[in-house]
Amino acid sequence: MRAELTVVMAAIFAMPAGVALAKSPDCASWPTNMALVHLKNAGLIDIPSVIEAQTKAVRLASEKIGKDLHQQVYDIIFHTRDGRTIEVITNSRASSEECSMSGVDVYVVSTKIGGSAAQPSEGTTRK
Template sequence: MKCALPVLLLFLPALCLAQGRPNPPCDRWPTNIAENSLRDTGMLGNIDYTKTQAVQLASEKIGKYEDGEQLWREVYHITFHEKNGNKIKVITVNDAGEFECLISSVEVFVVSRHLLPGVENDRMFKQIE
């Protein structure tokens, strides 16, 4: 029993390996769609584009497209910074091909508040912010 924990810890890195798309992530497509959606609803004003951030949260194989191309479901956390200091945060979900970002429409979810008590010092959440 004493050896079980060290053995489990040795296998932990193998469990954390996520298989992402072989090509660079397509963060511009969901960012542009989210920006247009927010503008259409009047939720977004004057953006400081130099501060806009898109962090990929997940990328998962979901099957094959009609032509045999591998399909991926991608999830992004996007933060828009307005010039007046406001931040608008969204989560986007879309399907992307192995070589094409524009496979499906983009679902946009506005994040109104993060409830993260006690994780302010967590490295993962600091990277997203």
């Protein structure tokens, strides 16, 4: 194990200056904010009713599709003051410089079925 670590460290230090290891950008705020706008425009949510501190965004996938361009998929759950939860899946493109490299596709999750993922979603109360 120590030998492998030494080889990896040597390879990193041997890289020319300016070469960086590619890292997927953390862009949860862009799809979260755009999902809220789409939900509001569709009449599914009142933005002031959302409990921001309880909003949870989890990146499900990020695939490099260009030199500095990633296709990203997020699972986002909004909680409202009246006890509802609304879950969406978003799809958008991001770069290391800009999270809004594309619009955000928003898919409302109405039901989860099967396995441990089976739980109520949009319009239902979780307690």
